[in-house]
Amino acid sequence: MRVAALIPAAGSGTRLGLGPKAFVPVEGRTLLGRSAAALAPHVHEVLIALPAGLDLPGDVPGRAVVGGDTRQASVLALLRATDADVVLIHDAARPFLPARVIRDLLAAVQEVGAATAALPVADTLVRADPAGSWGTLTPREGLWAVQTPQAFRRAALIAAHEAALADGHAATDDAGLIARAGQPVALVPGDARLLKVTTPGDLLIAQALARVWDAEVS
Numbered sequence: 001m002r003v004a005a006l007i008p009a010a011g012s013g014t015r016l017g018l019g020p021k022a023f024v025p026v027e028g029r030t031l032l033g034r035s036a037a038a039l040a041p042h043v044h045e046v047l048i049a050l051p052a053g054l055d056l057p058g059d060v061p062g063r064a065v066v067g068g069d070t071r072q073a074s075v076l077a078l079l080r081a082t083d084a085d086v087v088l089i090h091d092a093a094r095p096f097l098p099a100r101v102i103r104d105l106l107a108a109v110q111e112v113g114a115a116t117a118a119l120p121v122a123d124t125l126v127r128a129d130p131a132g133s134w135g136t137l138t139p140r141e142g143l144w145a146v147q148t149p150q151a152f153r154r155a156a157l158i159a160a161h162e163a164a165l166a167d168g169h170a171a172t173d174d175a176g177l178i179a180r181a182g183q184p185v186a187l188v189p190g191d192a193r194l195l196k197v198t199t200p201g202d203l204l205i206a207q208a209l210a211r212v213w214d215a216e217v218s
């Protein structure tokens, strides 16, 4: 079984405001470099979708393809660039990826066909009213916050992507496309350290976490 890691890294990082986010350094290493290095020992190849006109830094293991205008389009470009049997899709923006999560996902994809890292929601949830105030309380029981990596049989995921493209359906992640195609997706316990660096506040957390992370793995 050939496994590829596919890393969508072609976003513009609008909410962070520091240029293409994958190239933003955290304690001396880029978000992309950290994500790619975590995946490389577990897979046969690493493919990375980059913004047009940008090249991979020399210290990032992998092969680059040009990404698209959306995350979904970038993932489809990655899927079309590999013939691996199984793909692990992982956001460049989630730089702290424990090996335990990767191993659990690879086991789950063999059994179920698709799996995602996710964490049970711990906060109280409310849907705001039109004025932006407290609207409707949403029971959090049974709700999970979805992370990446997500693992799939490549043939099933590419079919789900192509169906979504044909229908003009926009999805926020790949597991959602598999579910839309009527197939099961296993929820594998993720990790609080797998946060997505989205805002300047997340970057501060990532900088503090990097010091602990780097001391543990070196």
Ligand SMILES: Nc1ccn([C@@H]2O[C@H](COP(=O)(O)OP(=O)(O)OP(=O)(O)O)[C@@H](O)[C@H]2O)c(=O)n1
Pocket: 007, 008, 009, 010, 011, 012, 013, 014, 015, 016, 021, 022, 049, 067, 068, 069, 070, 071, 072, 074, 075, 090, 091, 092, 093, 094, 196, 197, 198
């Ligand atoms: N056209 C796009 C948009 C996003 N991504 C990738 O998808 C992941 C999750 O996206 P997000 O965190 O939203 O990143 P950005 O799109 O860069 O952020 P923003 O929405 O703030 O611009 C990131 O690794 C990002 O690089 C991508 O490959 N191609």
Ligand SMILES: C[C@](O)(CO)[C@H](O)COP(=O)(O)O
Pocket: 071, 091, 146, 147, 148, 172, 173, 174, 196
């Ligand atoms: C794929 C993802 O990280 C799962 O939580 C998330 O949906 C990406 O969302 P974004 O809109 O690209 O920030």
